[in-house]
Amino acid sequence: MGIKTISIFVITFFIYTSLLAQSPRERYRELDGLIGQNSFFNNHLTGFLLYDLDSQTVQFEKNSHLYFIPASTTKILTFFASLLVLGDSTTLLRYLPKGNDVVIWGTGDPSLYYPAAGIPKPKIDPFLARYKEIFFSDHNWKDEAFGYGWQWDDYNFAYSAEKSPLPLYGNLVTAINVNNRPHLSPSLFSVYQSDKNVRNVTREWRSNDFFYNPKTYNGMRAQVPFITSQKTFVNLASLEWGKVVHASKDPLPPNHFVLKGVPTRTLYKEMMLESDNFIAEQLLLQVSDEVFRELNTEKTIEYIQKTYLMDLPDKPQWVDGSGLSRHNLITPRSLVTVLEKIYRLLPDEEIAQIFPVGGRTGTLKNNYYAPTPYVIAKTGTVSNNHSLAGFIKTRSNKTYAFALMNNNYPYRATAVRREIEKVLLYIRDNF
Missing domain, CATH: 3.40.710.10 (DD-peptidase/beta-lactamase superfamily)
Structure with missing residues (x-):
């Protein structure tokens, strides 16, 4: 080590130690x-x-x-609340078999078909294969779709998706450009043309009617919240699962079964790293x-x-x-x-x-x-x-x-x- 190098080292050392x-x-x-x-x-x-x-x-x-x-x-x-109360994996749903059929209750788990790469897919298909028809009860839902004090005019933005007992697709409609026309997923929803001054797919305030303006359409991928309800869930689940799904009001009995979901850590990371509002709201529901x-x-x-x-x-x-x-x-x-x-x-x-x-x-x-x-x-x-x-x-x-x-x-x-x-x-x- 040369004299010059030693001098620089000594000076740096004394500056650093003086700061400390x-x-x-x-x-x-x-x-x-x-x-x-x-x-x-x-x-x-x-x-x-x-x-x-x-x-x-x-x-x-x-x-x-x-x-x-x-x-x-x-x-x-x-x-912090989730860390103390929830286990290593989520409870995807609660259920009670009734012969060849089953009654299910949501737990707030948001992971079913959630459009985020960090959230694994719950293994629900083997569970569904056991039953002929499914009855979905929202009797345990004691909340509102929107949080207290949320801005009403955020309804059209993905960061303000509605809460629900058993979300599908993150309660979002995804629009992708196919031949310069938006294609919506899930397919339950459709889009119509409008002359309104919008650049991408937009939803009417109080209905699940989606529209776009062909003259101003920018063709970018978009995610828009849909209005949740028990009827909407039943229709979406019937299409996705290929089974008859009915609405029910059965209360959750003390003796029921639990279907486990995904690792809770994956939800925590999505919420904290990406500041995912929907995951945060659904975690509190869980x-x-x-x-x-x-x-x-x-x-x-x-x-x-x-x-x-x-x-x-x-x-x-x-x-x-x-x-x-x-x-x-x-x-x-x-x-x-x-x-x-x-x-x-x-x-x-x-x-x-x-x-x-x-x-x-x-x-x-x-x-x-x-x-x-x-x-x-x-x-x-x-x-x-x-x-x-x-x-x-x-x-x-x-x-x-x-x-x-x-x-x-x-x-x-x-x-x-x-x-x-x-x-x-x-x-x-x-x-």
């Missing part, structure tokens, strides 16, 4: 300069908490006691089925808050599984408390598989890149609101939990993400 030697007061002051009163984040409502998971101490906080709209970081609560033998989101949230989340610093206003509703409210310090619970439950490598990793996977694939990944976190974005909550690994090989929540800013989310990155890089290099 910063006092907590100096680090706090410099971090406050990035996020405090005179920073970018002072122009809108911002809350932040940085928590040392080893010493179990708060390292920095700003407005961590105030409530914020969490958007998709709500899925952290849904994930928790409801497991606990109450009925499907009721509101009742389930109340149960989770009274049991597994009773010790949060501030009780969240939690109304859905996905975070679509702006009625959801949570404080940064409560969100960090949930993250710590998850951290104590799962090994680091599993957290890194389920949560998005900066510059590598999921919704963080194009953000927070570094040669060595340091951010493992869930994003949450609705108009004028952006949050990031998860874990950060520092150069000193420590892991911190954090929640950085921003509401009511008047600029693009990219500007907020850019400033968040400055904060996270400082933490990575100095804590």
Whole structure:
């Protein structure tokens, strides 16, 4: 090793060790300069908490006691609830044979023909082969198709698919271009021509009538929610299964059988990595089925808050599984408390598989890149609101939990993400 090389090494070493030697007061002051009163984040409502998971101490906080709209970081609560209540595999359906026929009840499992590569196909065909006719009961459905506070005009977007007791195809119609005309799947639905100013397949607000404008059709693949009902399920299932399916109102008896579904981890990864709203909503329904033998989101949230989340610093206003509703409210310090619970439950490598990793996977694939990944976190974005909550690994090989929540800013989310990155890089290099 030459003298010049040694000198560079020594200088680098002393710079690095001097950074590590910063006092907590100096680090706090410099971090406050990035996020405090005179920073970018002072122009809108911002809350932040940085928590040392080893010493179990708060390292920095700003407005961590105030409530914020969490958007998709709500899925952290849904994930935690599912992790504690659901087993290694889903319950696909509950059933009771009646001679050559069978009565089935949905459990909220969304995996049947779900249009996402990460969700395996449940083995339902051998089960169906045993029976001549099928009776589908929705007696255990105690919920609504839309969550409380969802925006009505999102009905036409895939991220706002309706909830249901036993979804098929993710409750979505898929349109693909065949000879410059949309072809719909499942085939139960059809599409007609219209002169309305639309660029792709669209659905009428209150019916399962789909249309497109040949003059403006862009030919891109599209997914549009369909209106769910017991009748629609029966018709779809009859076509898909090639069997007679009837509607039923039979209550779920105590003595019944269970058909297992797919590994729950595959649903968790789809929900967290892709921020899949539909999976999130259906996971809460599966928790409801497991606990109450009925499907009721509101009742389930109340149960989770009274049991597994009773010790949060501030009780969240939690109304859905996905975070679509702006009625959801949570404080940064409560969100960090949930993250710590998850951290104590799962090994680091599993957290890194389920949560998005900066510059590598999921919704963080194009953000927070570094040669060595340091951010493992869930994003949450609705108009004028952006949050990031998860874990950060520092150069000193420590892991911190954090929640950085921003509401009511008047600029693009990219500007907020850019400033968040400055904060996270400082933490990575100095804590």
